[in-house]
Every structure is written in structure tokens, then in C-alpha cells.
Amino acid sequence: MSADLGELGDLYQEVILEHSKAPRNFRKPTTANHHAEGFNPLCGDKCSVYLDVENGAIKDIGFQGSGCAISRASASMMTQALKGKSTAEAAKLFEEFHNLVTGDAKAMENAAELGKLAAFGGVSKFPARVKCATLAWHTLQSALEDKSETVSTE
């Protein structure tokens, strides 16, 4: 990456570019018991999130789909951040992440607490890209809210 990206560099941070090129957990865990499809009808981006949840804890998580660098990196880093977390912690993290990318002043200030996810702070300067950054998280929320205990046949 060239060094003269300027404000673009805030959006396409090194860690985001790296995850977009080599997304982690880009798979469907065989033990998945929660699943949801996310779709951004404006751009055609698709995201499937798969979860293995046991006793309120996310044992495994993966995603599949196609999208831009921001949505791919966001999904990849989300799966890394959530593995081993409780579903309650996941919901809280989504809230903090959402506040960060929409430019909430307090969330920006406390961005460091989000760890690697703090890299998405630059998205707030690009309002047209907030949906890209949050697609995977909305899909996650939808997967978690699926009350059915039945393992997805997908």
C-alpha cells in the first residue's frame, strides 16, 4: 500500500486490507447450530454467518459470501473477536462497534477497548460505507435471535 492515501488510509487501514485479502474463518463450521443470511440490496453484497452456540457461549463462528473489502474485513475480524465470547458480550460488542462506525464521540474515545476492531473508526468519515462495515454484524444479530434450537440443515 502506498503511503500517500491520506484520509483513505483511515478507511483502508493495513489490518483491514490484510483481512480483506485473506479473510479468517471464511467457512461454515460443521457444528453450526445458528445461521442467518445478510443481504445489502443496495449493492448486492451477501453475507452468511454461522454460529456454534453452546450454553450461551460462541464456541465456533464462520462466514461466507461476497462483498467489498470493508464488508469482508469486518466479517473476518468480527469472527475473530467473537470466538469464545458469550452471546451477551457479542451483543454488547455490536453496539459499541456500531457506535464507533457511526462516529459516536464516546465510542471514538473508547475505541482502544475494541482492540483490533478499533481500525474501523475511519469508516465514520465515509457515511456511504457504514452499511458495508455493519452487514456481518446485523447478520450475526439475526442469527443469534433465531430462537430455534434446531440445528440448521444448511
Next chain:
Amino acid sequence: MTAVAQPITREPRIVASSLDIAKIRADFAILAERINGKPLVYLDNAATSQKPRVVLDAIANYYTHMNANIHRGVHTLSVRATEAHDAARLTVRNFINAADTREIIFVRGATEAINLVAQTYGRVHVGAGDEVLITAMEHHSNIVPWQILCEEKGAHLKVAPIDDRGELILDEFAKLIGPRTKIVAVTQVSNALGTVLPLREMIELAHRQGVPVLVDGAQAIPHFAVDVQALDCDFYAFSGHKVYGPTGIGVLYGKRALLNAMPPYQGGGDMIRSVTFEKTTYNDLPWKFEAGTPDIAGAIALGAALKYIYALGMENIAAHEHDLLAYATEVVGAIPGVQLIGTARERAGVLSFVLDNVHPHDLGTILDREGIAIRTGHHCAQPVMERFGIPATARASFAVYNTKEEIDALVAGIRAALEVFA
């Protein structure tokens, strides 16, 4: 105040040898905007065009010197507004060479024009088991109104296929016109690929079977001269805002005999001759299809836009844009990692492409930082994206005020994006 707009006359005239693009650019105040500190390079004209000063002035002049309701008052302002509105209709008629001013219906845009035909002509003539024929290149606005109609009536929507270049397969189109086909609805230029369709042949094929044809001209009307009588189309729809006019105004052209036989679209003021609680008598064309107070300023400003480009010469505009598109196809197509989507032999106004390793959205953001506006996404033509097996494309689309220097800026931006994601 300025005099009531004089309509275009279709007298033969001498065409200027070439356009003074710098002078034309000066007519568009917005082109002097700076975006993220860079000069605006506006290459999203297929979404909407920018507006020349004469259009902005027409709107201001209307509200400053004429504003009143039309066809109502005997007072001077109402007469001025009515005359200017009538003159705009005559301008539209002359611009597309319709046989009769009564064949020009003002609507909100191409979408409303198509819905109007589907809900009036369509509801009368399409029944259970009948067919509506479209192409695989249609914008959603020329798909969904027919789907709604077909669902209501138990009719079938047939789709004529396209080939890998993005050209209509004419033989397949011909085969799909059958005894159950009640209407053919086709675009003149694809908004996603830029393909120009062989309308004359298509309309002749349909007419041979007695089937009327609606043409979606939204992407054609800014780029070259349209003559509805020469095409012999039965309906022609276009939006004002894509042809240098304001948003909220558009046109439906229809052959008079067809329009006369159609039931009204919406009920309200201006579309009636007399109302009692027992019976309403509908007004004559074109008012029968223009219920409610129309967008008077919009129609007048559209008239100003059409006169502006008519004065430039549609042949000159077509030639300039052809040069731009040929140049863009060559220099963008030559960038390693670029794949052009839609390589039809005849195209207008649009260059669609995808990049290896760079999603169109990321390209769109990177170009925006350079002040370059393009469209990224599915362009409201998801079936076209599906045909090419891609979720989205990047689309640069051209207008008369664009230059080769702007295409060079686009190329530099694409190269920078490829570098970021290398």
C-alpha cells in the same frame, strides 16, 4: 420577464462542425464544484445528468414571474403559466417528432410512464394466460410494473435473452412473439451495459404480429436524436432529469388512437370534463392522463433543457459522446486487471467494468476521494448482473460536457485503486 419559451421548430438547419466543450461546461455551474479538494469529474450521468443554467433560470423565472395554476384562472399569471406549459409540451413533441401534441403526456418520470401503460393499456388487454415480452437488459422499472400486472392477471412475463457481449439475440426475441403476446416493452439503451438495441427491427417484428411496443427511452434520449414516428413505437417513456432537466418530470408518448382507447390512470382535477356523483366525463388528451396540478415548473424547465441540447445539435452530441466512449473503452480496457462488462458493437453513454481484486464499492470510494463520481452496484438491473455472474459493476457514464482529460483522471484513479489492493 422573459417571453414565453418558443418551441423548437423542426426546420432543417446547419449543424455546427464541432462543439465548444469548454463553453458548454461553463453553462453547468456545478461542474466548478470541488470535491474533497479536487475538481469534480462527474461520470454518473446515466443516474442523473447535471443541469445547465437555462434550466435553473427557467425554474426561477417561472416562480418569479408566472406562478399560478394552469387551465383555471382568467387572470394574467394563470394565462402565462398555461401558455408556458403548453409551449413545453410542443417542445417535447417536436423534440421526439411526435405527430400530435396531444400524444405527449407529462408524468413524473419514465417509471411512472411505464406504470401508467401497464395499469391502463395492460389491464384492459392482458388477461389470464397472455404474455408480456421484455428483454434481459431491462431496468427494474421496466420489469416490475409488468410483473405486478402479470401476477394480477395470471399472465406470463417472457424475457428475450442476451449474448455474452450484451447484445439482444434477435432470433430468440422474434421466436418469443406469439399469439398470446399482448405487449412488448423494451429499453432503447441498456443502463447497465450501454447496449443500443435494434429497435426498428424489433418493432417491425412485433407489429407483424399485431403487438404494440413500449420503448423505455430513459437512457437513449440524452445521447442521440429520437424520432418516434420513424421508430413507429406505440409508447415511448423518458425522464427529464436524465436529459439535463429537473427531477420529478418525465414524458409518456403514446399513439393517439391507443391513448384515446385507454381508461384513465388516476382520477382527480384536470383529467375530467364534468363531474356529478352519478357520472364523470373524462377530459380529452393529454389531460385525461394528467390528474391533479402537474409539475408546471418542471415541464417548463424540461422544455428549456430540450431546447438547449437541440441547439447544440443531437448529431454533435452523439459524435462527441461516441468519441468519449471509444476513448474510454480503449484506455480503461487496456489497464491490466480491468474486465469490461458489455461489449456490444453499438453502445451509448455507458462503460461498465469490474476489476480483479477490487470490489466496485472500494473503487467508488477511492475515486470519490479524487473528486470522480461514478456509479457502483447493480444499477437497478440485477438480472443483467446475474447474466454475467457478477454482483456489481463500476459504471462510468458520459454526457456532452465530459472530456478526454476526465477519462484520463478516471484511468489514474483506477490504477491507484489497483495499487491499494495489490
